[in-house]
Amino acid sequence: MDYQLYYWTGIQGRGEFVRLALEDAGARYVDVAREAGNAALQPFLDGERDGARPFAPPFLASGNLVVAQVANILHFLGPRLDLVPEGEAAQLQALQLQLTIADLVTEIHDSHHPIASAAYYEDQEEAATRRALDLRTHRLPKFLGYFEQVVGRGNGHALGAHSYVDLSLFQIVRGLDYAYPQAMAALAPTIPQLRRLEARIAERPNIAAYLASGRRLAFNTNGIFRHYPELDGGIAEKD
């Protein structure tokens, strides 16, 4: 195997952005914890391995390298899997867009855990209700409007041609459809380009095969994208 992906079992989580790239490219990889259990991650997280210690999963091992942080992993994989246009300018732009996706992912996560990531949702539900309202009414329109313009300018692609950024935008749209269906319905008229990108990605043969496989876990309320009906609603402040 060329790559070993390390991420928690049972959820898509941040690992999914890496999985989609590996799957789309048909890379040879093993999803280590799904074969050996979550304990396989611990020696890396405890700093017992040589090289760069990951602060958190996901991380990817390839030969002697261990690379952590989703955007960094995709920056590493992009040229190797032919998932980023050639040249420094394009690769910097890809990284910039992926980092903005990472910011959005954090905001989506924090909409159900605004106080403490290690505490129960139920113990921060009131704050979550307020943060989710802000996410729906201000942050999602701003982020998705930004990516809509980027994709519109890129002839249907974030970078003018297929890249790992398109795969991550697919995941963002699918995740938000699951977590915030009412908000996404209200936003639909504003994101036609992102919808077309999502549909096109889903039809790519390797992605279609992956989505139909057991390797693609269902979204659930342990992941980043969580469907709590009380957090969903329209995109106007009054909702």
Place this chain on the structure above:
Amino acid sequence: MDYQLYYWTGIQGRGEFVRLALEDAGARYVDVAREAGNAALQPFLDGERDGARPFAPPFLASGNLVVAQVANILHFLGPRLDLVPEGEAAQLQALQLQLTIADLVTEIHDSHHPIASAAYYEDQEEAATRRALDLRTHRLPKFLGYFEQVVGRGNGHALGAHSYVDLSLFQIVRGLDYAYPQAMAALAPTIPQLRRLEARIAERPNIAAYLASGRRLAFNTNGIFRHYPELDGGIAEKD
């Protein structure tokens, strides 16, 4: 001028991580908004310029390139300013560490704005009190403990030699000293390596000159690091 830095006036903010790299290297740059006002940022943010549209400041222009996202800017500048060791492995590791710093910066910001970044602190102070308690008791010990080990293994440097990551860690320590002095006093026994790194960075001639100049703004309660005494305290849950 080789570089144009675009960031809001009046605060250090995320722009400071870029400024420290430019200043340490003695790069020729202009801090555009401080000369021309914040309005100079708007055409970029509105997507009226060619190339990669920034989602938010800071962004850096160099020739025809516009690069946004702090970690991406530093990844771009690192080799050009001799602020990262040579080779792909070291540069990936630098990016990984800088992205973990970016995550910490977001958590520090959200400790005073856990509900909505655009809303007043006073309207989210109760939630902020809870989030800041979690930051002090769980997140700061975890993040700073991680960086302490990284610097300990790197012979006093994040990467075994001087880099932009060291400069950013300096800024983290200084910012936390301002925002959370009680928590940092309690954490002091656990971060001797980070303290030595901070002292060493402050003595670098270009950094010492910068810190003594009018270009280094004081920390204040409009930036990322904010001192609100009601959010500070010890690092044990009972505090």
